[in-house]
Amino acid sequence: METMEQPTRQQIARWRKYLANERAEAAVYRELARKKKGEERDILLKLADAESRHEQYWQEKLGEYVGMPQKPDLNTQFMGWMAKNFGSVFTLALMQSAESRTPYLDDEDASEQLAADERVHAEVVRGLAIQGREKISGSFRAAVFGANDGLVSNLALVIGVMGSGAPTSTLLLTGVSGLLAGALSMAAGEYVSVKSQGELLEASxxxxxxxxxxxxxxxxxxxxxxxxxxxxxxxxxxxxxxxxxxxxxxxxxxxxxxxxxxxxxxxxxxxxxxxIIGEAWSAALSSFCFFATGALIPIIPFIFGMDVLPGAIVAIVLVSLALMTTGGITGLISGKPPLLRALRQLAIGLGAAGITYLLGLLFA
Structure with a gap:
């Protein structure tokens, strides 16, 4: 009779983490299903059942070493929090990314069926996430990208003028001018775009x-x-x-x-x-508001009368937080890791500000 080889401490720790994650992921899918109806609800419940089967696999694998229930990793905990407090679009985007990065593909202790299940789950979640993205993609993307444009362009403008040695009053005037000019330009462009598209469809x-x-x-x-x-x-x-x-x-x-x-x-x-005219005006107004909201943040310190240097530091901090937020949201919508997209957006925004600051120094 063959005797089972006892697992190592590393294996036990890893299996327990897998068990905790599978249990938490099943709870995430059930929480999402609770807020849905019809076909989408049924799919989410079936995904939860599959995660429960994976949970059972690791319980049997651990046997007497199962121990006390552990906390899942931080990423899985965050997904559980998202499922309870936010819509399914963002949570499913995170789940899609997590299922795609399953460790079972490189772990000999995981069965081939587990690895195959995770790959299938990634595609199922991708399909559900795509449906959700399509529902919010138009207006939500416009809001995020419009605000992001305002953040980057006005920060770069203000920091560039600051590099030339301009006083606070000039920075404030520059920022307000940049806000209005950019917002009006975005609104006009959006109006013309929607109106032209309607006229093109009408001509066709x-x-x-x-x-x-x-x-x-x-x-x-x-x-x-x-x-x-x-x-x-x-x-x-x-x-x-x-x-x-x-x-x-x-x-x-x-x-x-x-x-x-x-x-x-x-x-x-x-x-x-x-x-068509109503849609054009609505798109123009939305673009104006989104851009103006982003462009307002870099000039907030100067609105309250802060001096140039401390005001610039506060503006950079505020814009950095906003850029990471918009970058993270963009990553979630796109089904990509939000942290990497947040850092990328931060680098782009601060890079643009740094370049304009150097140009300002040239004209000082």
């Missing part, structure tokens, strides 16, 4: 009167097919589509009220036109 939309005249066309020389060919259909597809439309319109009764279509069409056009 087929005009209704073209198809309404199909009933008057010659069936043997039906030029309606040219419309569909111009939209990219092949010759045969366009001919088939045109014939279908032609016959449908031919079968309409003469009692159809053509005037109602004539009156309804302008109303639809007007409604769409107002919708």
């Amino acid at each position: 939309r087929p005009a209704a009167p073209a198809t309404q005249l199909a009933g008057e066309l010659d069936v043997d020389a039906n030029e309606l097919a040219l419309i569909y060919r111009a939209r990219g259909m092949s010759h045969d597809e366009a001919e088939a589509k045109a014939q279908t439309v032609f016959h449908v319109l031919q079968e309409r009764t003469a009692a159809a009220d053509a005037s109602s279509h004539a009156h309804a069409e302008p109303a639809v056009e007007e409604e769409k036109s107002h919708g």
